[in-house]
Amino acid sequence: MTGTIEIPVTKVLNSRLKETPFENIPFGKYFTDHMLEADYENGEWKNVEIKPYQPLLLSPATAALHYGQAIFEGIKAYKNPAGESFIFRPYDNYQRFNKSAERLQMPAVPEDIFMEGMRQLIALDSSWIPNKPDHALYIRPFMFSSDEVIGVKPSDNYKFLILLSPTGPYYAAPMKIYVEEEYVRAAPGGVGFAKAAGNYAAAMLATAEARKQGYDQVLWMDANEHKYVQEIGTMNVFFVIGDTAITPDLSEGTILNGVTRSTAITVLKEMGLKVEERPLSIEEITDAYKKGTLKEAFGTGTAATISMIRELRYKDFVMNFDTDTWQYCPKLKDIVTDIREGRAADTHGWMFKV
Numbered sequence: 001m002t003g004t005i006e007i008p009v010t011k012v013l014n015s016r017l018k019e020t021p022f023e024n025i026p027f028g029k030y031f032t033d034h035m036l037e038a039d040y041e042n043g044e045w046k047n048v049e050i051k052p053y054q055p056l057l058l059s060p061a062t063a064a065l066h067y068g069q070a071i072f073e074g075i076k077a078y079k080n081p082a083g084e085s086f087i088f089r090p091y092d093n094y095q096r097f098n099k100s101a102e103r104l105q106m107p108a109v110p111e112d113i114f115m116e117g118m119r120q121l122i123a124l125d126s127s128w129i130p131n132k133p134d135h136a137l138y139i140r141p142f143m144f145s146s147d148e149v150i151g152v153k154p155s156d157n158y159k160f161l162i163l164l165s166p167t168g169p170y171y172a173a174p175m176k177i178y179v180e181e182e183y184v185r186a187a188p189g190g191v192g193f194a195k196a197a198g199n200y201a202a203a204m205l206a207t208a209e210a211r212k213q214g215y216d217q218v219l220w221m222d223a224n225e226h227k228y229v230q231e232i233g234t235m236n237v238f239f240v241i242g243d244t245a246i247t248p249d250l251s252e253g254t255i256l257n258g259v260t261r262s263t264a265i266t267v268l269k270e271m272g273l274k275v276e277e278r279p280l281s282i283e284e285i286t287d288a289y290k291k292g293t294l295k296e297a298f299g300t301g302t303a304a305t306i307s308m309i310r311e312l313r314y315k316d317f318v319m320n321f322d323t324d325t326w327q328y329c330p331k332l333k334d335i336v337t338d339i340r341e342g343r344a345a346d347t348h349g350w351m352f353k354v
């Protein structure tokens with residue numbers, strides 16, 4: 001569905017592009033000249049517009065600020081060597097966004113507003129897409145409840161916006177990960193599968209405590225037994241044991257259904273590895289490490305792309321990895337990066353032309 005929606009555009013008078021530093025741009029700090037904004041009122045989406053990036057004027061009683069009906073997505077756009085702009089698998093994010101919306105009792109965003117709105121916004125700000133290795137334009141669609149009423153109930157009004165932010169590498173170095181045993185991120189029946197703002201607030205204390213001990217992120221465990229691994233921060237997790245890549249399955253609804261996870265599963269299979277989606281216990285991981293069959297461990301996510309784990313700590317047991325000797329994860333990363341940055345053929349239909 002393209003070109004079906006007329007979106008009014010108000011352009012900036014002066015672009016901020018030239019003042020924006022494009023060397024190792026920190027994540028999420030700089031925004032492009034324009035944003036998309038839409039309102040949900042009286043049961044329908046209206047006021048869809050692209051306008052200069054600017055503050056929102058909100059009532060202090062705005063419902064989302066009190067009860068947390070807020071969801072988001074993270075997508076990336078790239079330039080190929082010919083200078084054309086592409087978005088990586090945005091339709092998957094669109095579908096996931098509306099699943100998150102349903103779980104939080106928020107209205108679905110129509111496809112033309114999400115997909116075509118995003119396409120038109122990126123087309124307008126395409127000169128902001130960095131064309132450097134490991135750089136991209138990060139796309140942040142989000143929605144929040146905007147009733148000006150303090151009351152615990154789904155709002156009648158919502159705002160949907162899309163921001164664009166040029167970005168560089170997220171974790172430049174391989175990560176140190178702490179296996180979390182005290183705090184939990186998601187339980188069956190909860191909202192773990194949704195990209196809901198509150199999930200990240202709930203994770204911050206555990207992450208802060210891990211940071212104090214010198215770790216970058218925590219590896220979450222299941223809520224019931226603290227026995228099975230779930231995911232890391234904003235990444236899904238993979239372990240290569242023998243010639244099999246294993247990633248936790250999604251059946252309990254406690255893990256984010258990552259687009260990068262799905263991409264990695266496809267590419268790893270094409271590389272000749274067996275891939276298993278199944279419950280994976282921390283004992284299986286530590287046992288494999290002791291036996292020498294745990295070869296690689298890495299995280300996958302749009303923001304961080306594919307990040308190697310150089311140290312994994314469970315209780316007092318520290319697993320160290322010599323990531324320089326790895327063969328699968330670096331190859332996976334190269335293949336995915338080449339597709340995204342337009343140097344390799346897009347044989348899966350993942351690249352959406354702007």
Ligand SMILES: *Cc1c(COP(=O)(O)O)cnc(C)c1O
Binds near residue numbers: 233302
């Ligand atoms: C966004 C996110 C991921 C990764 O999903 P992608 O679609 O690959 O970006 C994984 N886990 C959590 C908790 C996330 O928020």
